[in-house]
Amino acid sequence: MKKHSARVAPLSACNSPVLTLTKVEGEDRIRENVVGTTDAQSAGAAAGAESGSNRRKLHCCIRVTTVQVQKALWGVAMVICVCSSWAGSTQLAKLTFKQFDAPFTLTWFATSWNCLFFPLYYIGHVCKSPERQTPRQRFRECCRFFGDDGLTPKVFLTKIAPFGLLWILTNYLYLQALRKINTTDVSALFCCNKAFVFLLSWIVLRDRFMGVRCLDVCSNAGDLGQIVAAILAIAGIVMMTYADGFHSHSVIGITLVVASASMSALYKVLFKMVLGSAKFGEAALFLSIVGSANFVFLSFVPVILYFSHVEYIGSLGDIPWAYLCGVAGLQFAFNVLVNFGIAITYPTLISIGIVLSVPVNAMVDLYTCEINFNTVRLIAVFIIFLGFLMLLLPEDWDQCIIQLSTKLRKRDEPAEGSGEVGATTGLNWRGRARTSMSTFAH
Numbered sequence: 315m316k317k318h319s320a321r322v323a324p325l326s327a328c329n330s331p332v333l334t335l336t337k338v339e340g341e342d343r344i345r346e347n348v349v350g351t352t353d354a355q356s357a358g359a360a361a362g363a364e365s366g367s368n369r370r371k372l373h374c375c376i377r378v379t380t381v382q383v384q385k386a387l388w389g390v391a392m393v394i395c396v397c398s399s400w401a402g403s404t405q406l407a408k409l410t411f412k413q414f415d416a417p418f419t420l421t422w423f424a425t426s427w428n429c430l431f432f433p434l435y436y437i438g439h440v441c442k443s444p445e446r447q448t449p450r451q452r453f454r455e456c457c458r459f460f461g462d463d464g465l466t467p468k469v470f471l472t473k474i475a476p477f478g479l480l481w482i483l484t485n486y487l488y489l490q491a492l493r494k495i496n497t498t499d500v501s502a503l504f505c506c507n508k509a510f511v512f513l514l515s516w517i518v519l520r521d522r523f524m525g526v527r528c529l530d531v532c533s534n535a536g537d538l539g540q541i542v543a544a545i546l547a548i549a550g551i552v553m554m555t556y557a558d559g560f561h562s563h564s565v566i567g568i569t570l571v572v573a574s575a576s577m578s579a580l581y582k583v584l585f586k587m588v589l590g591s592a593k594f595g596e597a598a599l600f601l602s603i604v605g606s607a608n609f610v611f612l613s614f615v616p617v618i619l620y621f622s623h624v625e626y627i628g629s630l631g632d633i634p635w636a637y638l639c640g641v642a643g644l645q646f647a648f649n650v651l652v653n654f655g656i657a658i659t660y661p662t663l664i665s666i667g668i669v670l671s672v673p674v675n676a677m678v679d680l681y682t683c684e685i686n687f688n689t690v691r692l693i694a695v696f697i698i699f700l701g702f703l704m705l706l707l708p709e710d711w712d713q714c715i716i717q718l719s720t721k722l723r724k725r726d727e728p729a730e731g732s733g734e735v736g737a738t739t740g741l742n743w744r745g746r747a748r749t750s751m752s753t754f755a756h
Contacts, residue, residue, distance in 0.1 A: 389663035392655050396667030399651065401674040403644035404497050407489055410637040416625035417489040419616040421482060424642040428605025428649070432456075435598035452595065459589070459596035465603070473588060478604045480581040482612070485645075487574035494567025496685045497675040499554055502695045503571045505669055505702040509547035510579035512705065518583050546701035553694035597653055662706050669702050 410420060432453075440446055447455070457464035460473060491500050555568050592600060619625040627633055655664050672695065679685040 385659050389659035392651060392659045393663050393667040393670065396648065396651050396655070396664055397670045397674060399644045399648040400668055401497075401501070401671040401678075403641050403648060404492065404501055404671070404675060405678055406637060406641050406644065408492050408497055410634060410641060411489075411493055413634045413637065414627060414632075415493070416616070416619070416627070417493065418486055418619060419625050420638060420641060421486045421489060422608060422612055422616055423638055424645045425482060425485065426605055426609040427642045427646045428601045429609065430602070430646065431598040431605070431650075432595075432602035434650075435595055439595065453599065456593075456595045456599040459592055459599070470603075470607075474600070474603055474607065477581060477585060477600075478607050480577050480584070481604055482608065484574050484577040484581060487570050487577065491567045491571035491574060494563055494570065496679050498672065498679045498685055498695070499568070499691075500571050501675045502672045502698050503551060503554060503568060504575050504578075505672065505698055506547040506551060506572065507575035507578040507582075508665075508702055508705045509544040510576050511582055512544050514579050514583040518580075518587060543701040543704035546697045546704070550694045550698035550701065553690055553697065557688060557691040557694055594654060594657070601649070601653070665702075665706055669699060672699060 407420065411417070414420075436449055436452055439452060454464065460466075460469045463469070488500065488504065491503075551568065551572060555565060557564075589600075616625065620627075652664060652668075676685070676687075676695070680687065685691075
């Protein structure tokens with residue numbers, strides 16, 4: 315997904331976004347314009363005009379800083395909410411299976427709650443937008459996302475139904491894994507979906523393999539970090555399997571959660587390839603259609619599983635409706651935060667909230683005595699955790715470090731060494747230019 319895009323891609327119930335807003339780039343432009351205006355006025359204006367320009371510059375800088383502080387504060391709240399909703403739904407699903415062992419029925423029930431996305435979005439649209447539209451007008455406008463003809467049977471079969479199936483598979487395999495292994499291993503292994511997105515984007519989207527650029531010393535650190543993160547994810551999966559001694563029960567559970575992470579990554583990559591990116595209303599409509607289609611077309615599956623005694627329960631009164639509604643509600647809240655939280659905070663903070671659910675689940679498992687934290691398991695969780703965080707780094711993080719070290723050297727070196735420092739800075743900027751061009755061509 316392109317940087318500084320005001321459009322979002324709806325993710326699966328267990329996905330983590332890498333999304334940005336034009337607001338960030340706009341703030342940078344404001345800051346640059348203020349600096350440019352101040353320089354021009356200071357060159358040709360009197361002392362009084364220059365003083366007024368400086369005051370305006372200070373006012374704009376304070377305003378930009380205030381916006382960033384607000385987004386950071388919202389981000390802290392978002393991290394807590396995302397972590398709580400994701401860890402809570404995982405733990406509650408584990409408890410649900412002790413009374414109602416029906417993973418597909420739970421998946422179908424939770425996915426059906428997606429029908430609420432577009433109605434909730436329309437309520438927000440009515441409250442916030444100055445130009446209020448009727449539900450039909452807003453629906454038709456959002457349907458343009460699927461093409462000039464809007465939502466047709468062909469569009470539904472080719473552009474919506476496949477993603478609905480991937481959504482169901484992602485959640486069903488995740489819940490099946492919870493029946494086999496503990497929540498800590500499941501949540502940690504699922505974080506590998508970011509590494510799978512990196513690998514699939516190379517295979518499916520035909521993105522040029524960024525490892526080729528690693529031969530360039532000046533511009534390889536960002537790409538090398540992604541490659542190392544993918545390797546760490548694979549190593550973590552192998553070590554997690556080894557932690558329990560390759561028992562069949564553990565291997566099946568790990569295979570299920572890795573398959574779930576793969577489905578999640580495939581959903582994300584194919585969505586970008588087939589549909590591109592969606593605005594908030596379009597994403598809400600898409601998810602509502604997925605939930606409605608799941609409710610209408612897959613309702614027969616839980617019935618068949620019930621009569622075939624695959625997912626059987628004695629009577630409707632024995633169904634733990636409170637647990638089912640709790641899991642569905644927490645997953646719905648998680649999806650709302652993940653898909654629309656970027657409107658108020660930074661997307662990286664949302665991803666951090668997802669990965670922090672791993673230690674939260676570990677604490678719960680340790681308290682309930684359902685897990686044995688041996689050395690191999692701890693190393694595996696740490697490796698996956700580290701790989702996930704490496705994928706959150708910006709593409710030019712190495713250039714930022716180089717520039718910071720250059721500024722520190724300028725302060726430490728005497729004035730006579732300024733020419734040498736300037737030459738070093740020029741080399742760094744040329745390296746950054748090469749990186750920018752290759753990224754743009756990518």
